[in-house]
Amino acid sequence: MAGMRLGTTAVVLGGSAAGLCAAGALSPHFDQVVVLERDELPANAEHRRGVPQSKHPHFLLNSGRRAIGELFPGFEDELIAAGGLHLMPSMDAAYLDGEGWSARKRGSMTMIYGSRLLIERVLRDHVRKLANVVVREGVSVNGLCARDGEINGVNFTSATGDEHVEADLVVDAMGRGSPVASWLVAAGWPEPQVQTLDAKVTYTSRWYELPEKPPASWWWRHLVIMPTQHKGEHPAEHEFLVNFFPIEGNRAIACMGSWGHEMPRTAETFARSARRVRTPLFAAAMDRCTPVSEVHLTRSTGNKWRRYDRWATPPRRLVFVGDSICAFNPFYAQGISSAASSALLLREHLSRAERVDAAFSAQFLAAQRKLLTVPWRLALARDRGYACAGGTEKVSEWKRRLVAAVSGPAFSFIVGAAREYPVVDEHFAKVFNLDESLGDMMTNPRVLAGLLRYRIRTALGRHRIPFGFDPLAEPPATDYSTASAASR
Known part of the structure; x- marks a missing residue:
């Protein structure tokens, strides 16, 4: 050859x-x-x-999907044929961020779950x-x-x-x-x-078999619960990053992770923690499924x-x-x-x-x-904001406090702008998928214009797409894609 x-x-x-x-x-x-x-x-x-x-x-990000596909042509089709799920997170995931559930709509990003x-x-x-x-x-x-x-x-x-x-x-x-x-x-x-920078992340997971006939309210395939930005009194579980993650074989992985908190190690403590996260939907989903593994914890x-x-x-x-x-x-x-x-x-x-x-x-x-x-x-960019973080890349306390104060709200703000403006959604998806740096996104004039328009519309209370739906209720199934398209 x-x-x-x-x-x-x-x-x-x-x-x-x-x-x-x-x-x-x-x-x-x-x-x-x-x-x-x-x-x-x-x-x-x-x-x-x-x-x-x-x-x-x-998560197999788009940059990884493409790279593997170039190295092994046909990989993506074979992954899907073997049971991988090709989904659009903005339509197929119930996403809880900030004060409540986000709206469903078509987006620029798809993913293969497995x-x-x-x-x-x-x-x-x-x-x-x-x-x-x-x-x-x-x-x-x-x-x-x-x-x-x-x-x-x-x-x-x-x-x-x-x-x-x-x-x-x-x-x-x-x-x-x-x-x-x-x-x-x-x-x-x-x-x-x-x-090095170790933010003392620990995560714990348990595998479940999904019910043969999910409830009618389960329009979603993936459940994501972001950590709260609320500074008052709340259970530690409100600061967990939570996923009910679909995989092949009609199964899902229930996962809770945190920065600096002790995490459950047994089936009993896992179930108790699940009932204290920000929405009852996570524990309710686990209750309707059959556990098929022990609880697995990782600290490295x-x-x-x-x-x-x-x-x-x-x-x-x-x-x-x-x-x-x-x-x-x-x-x-x-x-x-x-x-x-x-x-x-x-x-x-x-x-x-x-x-x-x-x-x-x-x-x-x-x-x-x-x-x-x-x-x-x-x-x-995010791990530097945690007081528990240590390593050569740890920043001074005033910088850490600044990162902690800015990173969470900034992320939620960009997510909100992406709901309203396709150009922000497109570039944010590229950053998430490692196809573009955060710096390149934040210096793109079209993205900056979209963020500015979103800031103004937020101040005026004029959102095209609603958000912040009650986290104690079921996430709304309504498709708001038409309203998103109108914001182009």
Whole structure:
């Protein structure tokens, strides 16, 4: 094949979503791609030790959908055929923000809902079709082989003993806990600078089977309850971010998360907390469904960026994708999409390269830095406002108070303007889906004009689309799309 010109063997460390996307990116450019994975990978959509976050909701953002679709043509159709749900959140989600429910209307954003298990199963199916990709399961990677500033092999242990594979390129896709940085330091590279911000996010989930015949009032498929902005006395649960998240197989994941609060760990405490959130609809939905799992809790949620791009001489023949280089607060649903986008970026750089040398490493890291900066800034924009947050990117107390005072109301204001003005909706959807930076959106003259018009109309009490429907009542099913279209 014409594309196989950069070497004999590429090795991917890790067979999760990031590693599978990397394998797809490498396949056209090396004779053989070897994926080394610690777990035994299931044939079907099943939980495994190496992906504890699979027990929680996963949004596949549009940028990630597109990137995976480029790496694996047909992925989206196969995900839907396997049970993924193609929905329009503004029409199919009941959304509680500010003082009450938002109105339903058609919007510019669609999403595919499904479990992390399903996403990875469809990815694995695609990788297994690549004739030059070999997935070695049940192996433990022990270290890298380095010589004269470059990585040229990987040591690992399999069921039969210690093994070694020579490599023309190695991709670290081993996630948040990747030991590669320590191996590089042991080989003579400096300790990489690490930027961190941990807002003490904890989230807890339980899986449910939906009723065969949902109540007539369930026009919605997805239920979202945003944290209150009310500063007075209220239960801690009013500050939870809550989802009743639809997935394949007529199931849903009930999830509650918070910044800095203790979260329920048992079925009994989970049910009690659910009854104290801002609307009775969440607990009522759970009551009508059948639990099919235990309660799963996750705490490893800090933002963490290993700044390999700041090394004067990064190792040749080594790149990083996914959480191994930049991990995000999972609340913002950026992980899989950022990993897939990095893998697609890698394929683009490989397609232009004549060799995997120092120039390739530097150019790829620089381009990846630009790509990662967008989700990184978006994650920090809110997490910096929490008093419980700590890390290198923690800001001074006065700045924190400013962020805390501004970020929540600003988000709600933009959401409100997006209800009324399609141009704001379009660009806000791009920001949410990592297709545009928040800075670019907020300097767009058409967006600014829409925000200004919304501010004026708010002051005059002249909204085209009502909002703030009683959170103690059922969310209204009325479609206000015509009123939205009139605001163009």
